[in-house]
Amino acid sequence: MxxxxxxxxxxxxxxxxxxxVEVTTCPHTVHIRDSKDLTVPALAVSPTxxxxxxxxxxx
Numbered sequence: 001m002x003x004x005x006x007x008x009x010x011x012x013x014x015x016x017x018x019x020x021v022e023v024t025t026c027p028h029t030v031h032i033r034d035s036k037d038l039t040v041p042a043l044a045v046s047p048t049x050x051x052x053x054x055x056x057x058x059x
Contacts, residue, residue, distance in 0.1 A: 009035065023050075 007022040020035040030050040033042035045053070 005031065007033070007035070 005024040005026075007024045010021040010023070022033050022035045024031045025047070028046070029044050030047055031042040031044050032050075034040060
């Protein structure tokens with residue numbers, strides 16, 4: 001994966017080093033990773049799948 005990606009930390013991730021989820025978007029893919037363990041590959045999903053997940057998680 002390119003190192004040129006601009007990752008955004010979840011607004012639900014606290015500043016105390018707890019759960020840290022980061023997301024970055026590309027035209028056809030959304031990448032999700034655990035910022036505490038960058039040795040684990042990022043998950044890549046379609047924008048439609050990501051939208052469905054976010055809507056489900058918010059309900």
